[in-house]
Amino acid sequence: MVRSMTQLVVAAAIVNDLERPTHLLCAQRAYPLELKGKWELPGGKVEPNEEPAVALRREIHEELDLEIELGPQIKATWDQIDEKTREAWHQIYAEGGRYAQQVEGDFSANRPSDEGDWPLVADLRMRVWVCQLADETSMPQLRSADGGHQALKWVPWETVLDLDWLPADYPIIEAIRETCKR
Numbered sequence: 001m002v003r004s005m006t007q008l009v010v011a012a013a014i015v016n017d018l019e020r021p022t023h024l025l026c027a028q029r030a031y032p033l034e035l036k037g038k039w040e041l042p043g044g045k046v047e048p049n050e051e052p053a054v055a056l057r058r059e060i061h062e063e064l065d066l067e068i069e070l071g072p073q074i075k076a077t078w079d080q081i082d083e084k085t086r087e088a089w090h091q092i093y094a095e096g097g098r099y100a101q102q103v104e105g106d107f108s109a110n111r112p113s114d115e116g117d118w119p120l121v122a123d124l125r126m127r128v129w130v131c132q133l134a135d136e137t138s139m140p141q142l143r144s145a146d147g148g149h150q151a152l153k154w155v156p157w158e159t160v161l162d163l164d165w166l167p168a169d170y171p172i173i174e175a176i177r178e179t180c181k182r
């Protein structure tokens, strides 16, 4: 198992109801410029010595001012970044930029992980849980302190894959949808 060299990202697939999920909360990135406009799952990088689940609650609190209940983890169904995803990242970073080096990096470092993490660009992997809002009456909205996103929306399973997701997210969103529609 090789994973010590990679940075762990945690993300929440927030659904309207863990028992009967019909909609997924999708977030649109505002930065960096290369990723602006792409959709993703809210979350972010785990800090050194931080528990992944704690990091996820922290990120969701910082970004959306929400408390979440964690449901099942969506484990990776594939373990290597594929050619299509790599191509897509290359296009995004064609002009260079803050993360360009990650895309040029050694993808083979992103090996299968016993924890079920999904491979992203070169030195990132992502752990994903299906979640729901702890208080179902709360309305997700962007905090002014969350400079990272420009929009949020609840999207039904039927159209969720029509969004312009970050390239590595397509198989992840598919797996979330399959799990939730079961």
Ligand SMILES: Nc1nc2c([nH]c(=O)n2[C@H]2C[C@H](O)[C@@H](COP(=O)(O)OP(=O)(O)OP(=O)(O)O)O2)c(=O)[nH]1
Pocket: 009, 010, 011, 039, 040, 041, 042, 043, 044, 045, 046, 099, 120, 121, 124, 126, 148, 166, 167, 168, 169
């Ligand atoms: N949050 C999130 N990040 C994703 C997804 N898919 C994907 O490729 N990523 C990538 C984009 C970024 O390169 C990285 C997450 O970094 P981030 O910028 O959100 O992390 P952060 O909030 O801790 O912010 P920073 O301190 O690094 O600026 O993972 C996703 O669905 N959600």
